[in-house]
Amino acid sequence: MPNVLIAGGGSGGHVAPAIAIAESLKDNSCDVFIAHSTRAIDHRMVEETSFQTTSLSANPLSLSPFGFIKFCIGFLRSASQTKKYIRLHDIKCVIATGGFVAAPALWAASQLGVPTILMNFDKPPGKANKLASRWTDSILSTVEWDEVHAQIVPPPLRACSISQHDQRANNIDLGLDPKKMTLLVTGASQGAGTINELIPRLALVSPNLFMNWQILHLAGEGKTTFVETAYQETSVAHLVLPFTKEMGKFWGAADLAVTRGGANTIAEIAFNAVPSVVLPYPYHDDDHQRTNAEPLETLGGVVIETDYKEIDANLQNAGQTILSLLSNHQQRFEMQQALTFEAPINGASVIADLALGAIN
Numbered sequence: 001m002p003n004v005l006i007a008g009g010g011s012g013g014h015v016a017p018a019i020a021i022a023e024s025l026k027d028n029s030c031d032v033f034i035a036h037s038t039r040a041i042d043h044r045m046v047e048e049t050s051f052q053t054t055s056l057s058a059n060p061l062s063l064s065p066f067g068f069i070k071f072c073i074g075f076l077r078s079a080s081q082t083k084k085y086i087r088l089h090d091i092k093c094v095i096a097t098g099g100f101v102a103a104p105a106l107w108a109a110s111q112l113g114v115p116t117i118l119m120n121f122d123k124p125p126g127k128a129n130k131l132a133s134r135w136t137d138s139i140l141s142t143v144e145w146d147e148v149h150a151q152i153v154p155p156p157l158r159a160c161s162i163s164q165h166d167q168r169a170n171n172i173d174l175g176l177d178p179k180k181m182t183l184l185v186t187g188a189s190q191g192a193g194t195i196n197e198l199i200p201r202l203a204l205v206s207p208n209l210f211m212n213w214q215i216l217h218l219a220g221e222g223k224t225t226f227v228e229t230a231y232q233e234t235s236v237a238h239l240v241l242p243f244t245k246e247m248g249k250f251w252g253a254a255d256l257a258v259t260r261g262g263a264n265t266i267a268e269i270a271f272n273a274v275p276s277v278v279l280p281y282p283y284h285d286d287d288h289q290r291t292n293a294e295p296l297e298t299l300g301g302v303v304i305e306t307d308y309k310e311i312d313a314n315l316q317n318a319g320q321t322i323l324s325l326l327s328n329h330q331q332r333f334e335m336q337q338a339l340t341f342e343a344p345i346n347g348a349s350v351i352a353d354l355a356l357g358a359i360n
């Protein structure tokens with residue numbers, strides 16, 4: 001079977017789909033290689049996989065004079081690295097899952113006549129994908145992309161992001177009390193400062209509403225001390241961890257989640273049917289994390305709240321929604337039922353089949 005290179009990186013939202021697609025291609029007897037950025041989060045996510053990996057010295061696109069020069073230098077270096085890698089490993093297809101390594105990898109592959117596929121997960125697409133779309137043979141997207149013809153596919157999910165056991169077993173596996181309800185808090189791979197501040201404060205000011213709950217809090221690398229210290233002022237049972245790639249058991253343990261709205265996170269919420277309060281990242285000009293979550297809100301499975309970036313405003317808005325859901329068992333049940341109305345499909349196998357078709 002053919003050798004395939006998957007390029008994506010810069011955040012967990014680009015690397016996780018790359019790993020998911022790689023797993024499915026491996027099941028189809030392909031040899032898969034993953035190219036990612038030099039960022040630490042990318043290295044951590046791929047280092048425990050079985051795939052051969054390489055890092056590309058790309059830089060994000062910037063319109064400032066110095067930033068644009070850095071981008072151009074990184075683009076050319078990454079393209080050169082990719083060409084050498086394609087020749088060395090006889091790569092027959094390059095799939096890009098987004099991030100600033102996608103464009104140089106696709107450009108290099110197109111120069112060598114290797115079939116290319118671009119994956120898109122955000123609406124509207126980011127700058128990197130808009131640039132990369134110039135050098136791809138086909139575009140697969142989990143959302144509508146108005147400016148181009150893209151084939152819509154289900155989101156690809158890693159096996160480790162899907163719960164394999166019942167809720168009680170997941171709680172026991174994580175060292176949690178299976179008799180308590182579990183609130184999962186996650187700001188994705190890099191954490192979320194405002195959410196890290198909000199949830200411990202809610203537990204401090206409304207302890208009665210947390211009486212039958214425990215908190216499973218993924219704070220992000222380097223942020224656990226701050227969050228753990230904040231919880232020490234409360235009486236709520238809690239477990240604070242930096243980050244995990246084994247999200248399946250965490251989703252499987254949760255009765256309710258508070259999250260950001262990255263495309264990968266939203267896909268995991270839907271697949272694992274976890275009622276959630278989504279606070280989209282507030283510094284994106286296009287607010288695409290809100291757009292990511294809106295279909296699940298329309299379905300009735302999540303509630304989207306604004307992250308006001310100030311603790312007092314968040315306590316009065318998102319905080320009140322979270323507290324209401326902690327005590328409203330009927331609403332959480334209805335949200336979960338809404339998410340389980342349609343059986344989800346893991347798009348990794350769909351994408352793998354399309355890639356093999358492009359090669360053949």
